[in-house]
Amino acid sequence: MDIFATIISILYQFATNGAYLLLSALGLIVILGMMNIINLAHGELMMMGAYTASIAWHQGVPFWLCTILAFVVVGVFGALLERTIVRRFYGRELGALVVTWGISLILSQGALMVLGPFLPSIPIPGGSVGVGQYSFSVYWLMVIALSCVLIAGLWALYNYTTFGLQARAAMQNAAMARALGVNTGRIYMLTFSLGAGLAGFSGALFAPTVSIAPFMGQQFVAPAFITVVVGGATNVITGAVGSSLLLSLIKTPIGFVFGAFVGTVALLLAALVIIRLMPDGISAVIQRRIDRRNRFA
Amino acid sequence: MARLSHLLNLLTGPEDIGRSRWFWTGFVAVCVLLFVYPLWLSEFEATNIAYYLLNVPIALGLGLLWGYCGVLSFGQVAYFGIAGYLYGIVAGNMIGDAVGPIVGSLCGLAVCAVVAAIFGYFVFYGRVQSWIVPILTLVLTLLLETFLGQTAGYQWRVGSVQLGGYNGMTGIPAFQLGDYVVAGYGFYYYVLIVVVVTYLSLRLLVNSRHGKVMLAIREDAIRAELLGYDIRARQLVVFVVAAILAGVSGLLYVQWGNYITPSQVGLLQASLPVIWVAVGGRESLLAVLLSTWALNWLNYTLSSEGYRYALIITGVLLVAVMVFFPSGIVVALARELPKRGLRALLGEREGEAK
Numbered sequence: 001m002d003i004f005a006t007i008i009s010i011l012y013q014f015a016t017n018g019a020y021l022l023l024s025a026l027g028l029i030v031i032l033g034m035m036n037i038i039n040l041a042h043g044e045l046m047m048m049g050a051y052t053a054s055i056a057w058h059q060g061v062p063f064w065l066c067t068i069l070a071f072v073v074v075g076v077f078g079a080l081l082e083r084t085i086v087r088r089f090y091g092r093e094l095g096a097l098v099v100t101w102g103i104s105l106i107l108s109q110g111a112l113m114v115l116g117p118f119l120p121s122i123p124i125p126g127g128s129v130g131v132g133q134y135s136f137s138v139y140w141l142m143v144i145a146l147s148c149v150l151i152a153g154l155w156a157l158y159n160y161t162t163f164g165l166q167a168r169a170a171m172q173n174a175a176m177a178r179a180l181g182v183n184t185g186r187i188y189m190l191t192f193s194l195g196a197g198l199a200g201f202s203g204a205l206f207a208p209t210v211s212i213a214p215f216m217g218q219q220f221v222a223p224a225f226i227t228v229v230v231g232g233a234t235n236v237i238t239g240a241v242g243s244s245l246l247l248s249l250i251k252t253p254i255g256f257v258f259g260a261f262v263g264t265v266a267l268l269l270a271a272l273v274i275i276r277l278m279p280d281g282i283s284a285v286i287q288r289r290i291d292r293r294n295r296f297a
Numbered sequence: 298m299a300r301l302s303h304l305l306n307l308l309t310g311p312e313d314i315g316r317s318r319w320f321w322t323g324f325v326a327v328c329v330l331l332f333v334y335p336l337w338l339s340e341f342e343a344t345n346i347a348y349y350l351l352n353v354p355i356a357l358g359l360g361l362l363w364g365y366c367g368v369l370s371f372g373q374v375a376y377f378g379i380a381g382y383l384y385g386i387v388a389g390n391m392i393g394d395a396v397g398p399i400v401g402s403l404c405g406l407a408v409c410a411v412v413a414a415i416f417g418y419f420v421f422y423g424r425v426q427s428w429i430v431p432i433l434t435l436v437l438t439l440l441l442e443t444f445l446g447q448t449a450g451y452q453w454r455v456g457s458v459q460l461g462g463y464n465g466m467t468g469i470p471a472f473q474l475g476d477y478v479v480a481g482y483g484f485y486y487y488v489l490i491v492v493v494v495t496y497l498s499l500r501l502l503v504n505s506r507h508g509k510v511m512l513a514i515r516e517d518a519i520r521a522e523l524l525g526y527d528i529r530a531r532q533l534v535v536f537v538v539a540a541i542l543a544g545v546s547g548l549l550y551v552q553w554g555n556y557i558t559p560s561q562v563g564l565l566q567a568s569l570p571v572i573w574v575a576v577g578g579r580e581s582l583l584a585v586l587l588s589t590w591a592l593n594w595l596n597y598t599l600s601s602e603g604y605r606y607a608l609i610i611t612g613v614l615l616v617a618v619m620v621f622f623p624s625g626i627v628v629a630l631a632r633e634l635p636k637r638g639l640r641a642l643l644g645e646r647e648g649e650a651k
Contacts, residue, residue: 036428113609279424
């Protein structure tokens with residue numbers, strides 16, 4: 001029984017870290033995979049999601065509705081951002097990085113000035129369940145389940161809808177997709193909006209577990225960007241899932257023994273070694289393997 | 298004599314704005330003016346001017362890396378911090394010894410070079426995509442800040458120097474040459490010489506053979522490689538040079554203020570070099586030098602009342618420049634003015650035009 005409980009506990013830790021990395025990075029990877037643009041304002045979009053959720057929750061809105069509201073609000077904001085600024089930087093990756101950094105500075109300081117240094121937090125919904133001598137937070141178990149649902153949903157979106165088909169076409173060859181009548185500008189806007197919305201949604205989900213402050217986005221910078229670097233941009237879903245699981249495998253034991261900070265340092269070192277071995281990330285390696293199998297089949 | 302004229306040719310080579318006889322006359326005049334200027338200044342004002350200038354090396358290093366080599370780094374302040382902290386530790390433990398500051402400076406720069414070389418080995422020899430370098434350098438910076446921030450306890454002591462957590466490291470000794478402590482007017486001249494020497498040597502570098510290869514890599518990395526150049530090694534070398542230059546600024550900073558805090562490697566500080574370079578124009582060393590000076594002066598002047606808005610101003614400036622002047626304000630002016638028939642009059646004097 002004891003060993004069983006310990007195994008469950010380790011699995012729980014592993015899944016929690018994996019879900020944390022996945023949710024932190026998902027919106028970023030969606031945008032990167034489509035437009036090869038890194039959105040440095042990602043952390044601030046998560047902050048906006050958390051703010052939206054917190055404000056709505058304290059107005060009496062149920063929590064699950066708050067997260068959806070955060071998705072919609074930040075998604076719309078993302079679409080506006082894409083139309084006004086980001087659109088000008090397609091094909092100029094470094095320019096896009098710098099301009100989105102400028103946006104992130106404006107958003108975090110703007111939130112500080114408009115809404116003050118902190119917002120009242122949201123209590124963690126759900127209690128805890130015990131197995132043996134360990135207890136697990138129900139909320140985190142739900143977050144883990146939700147990330148699986150989210151990935152399944154994204155997979156369905158990319159594989160079974162017209163938008164998904166056109167998006168994959170635009171990813172593979174934008175010029176050809178345009179020639180065949182796909183409105184790539186619209187696809188880009190929707191993708192950026194989706195990525196921003198996912199960032200807002202994750203921010204809302206994390207809102208009960210962190211203190212809600214204008215500069216809270218910073219804490220997601222390191223985990224999210226490392227996950228993206230390791231995942232690569234070849235395939236959104238395999239990249240996000242593969243990378244967050246692999247990194248969780250590294251972070252869980254090291255963070256458990258040496259504490260959270262050393263765990264994050266280990267992530268950076270792991271990322272350096274991994275890009276030396278697979279420069280285009282884990283998704284490119286998986287993609288190559290799939291392609292090879294298809295060729296022989 | 299032949300070597301001298303070769304050097305002069307390199308100096309006036311095509312890879313920076315400002316090449317005419319007019320420009321160089323102006324350049325020498327400005328240098329002379331800066332050297333005699335302290336005669337009219339109080340010691341306090343001279344130290345302030347030194348403060349605007351001491352960030353020029355880190356900005357020039359980033360300009361070289363981003364504008365001339367096509368590699369963007371958000372983490373130059375990490376090297377700034379590493380050099381500053383190491384100088385503080387080494388020189389602080391050698392107080393009373395006249396060579397302490399020199400040993401400390403060399404240690405700081407050496408560690409910058411080593412860290413940059415290790416980091417650069419993984420990214421450049423992995424041949425990663427261009428967006429990965431800025432992201433990982435940013436992560437490195439944030440982790441360094443987190444680490445330094447939690448060094449508050451008494452156990453975080455190296456020899457007799459406290460790292461000090463978020464309160465920072467204090468009492469860092471000034472630079473010293475023999476028995477001469479470089480402070481006040483002396484510090485002004487010290488910074489001025491470092492800045493002028495850095496600028497001129499980088500100008501030699503970008504016009505040299507190595508500089509041409511650098512530009513070739515920026516324009517088309519695969520083509521440069523097919524022509525037989527090892528782009529990985531070239532990029533790594535430039536990355537290390539930029540890190541050392543960032544370290545130089547870090548040294549000057551701690552020698553100026555005698556303290557350093559973890560916020561010097563924080564997110565706001567990390568954004569500043571990028572802004573100086575982007576606003577001036579990354580493809581010109583002269584533009585970077587001018588905008589760094591101007592923006593530091595502006596920041597210093599605004600800092601008394603406007604600190605609350607510092608991030609917003611910085612962010613708006615960055616977005617506006619990237620949208621309206623993608624090549625930088627100084628460079629845009631330098632390219633536009635001659636077209637309007639002012640070449641004879643102002644063509645190469647864009648520096649003064651700003």
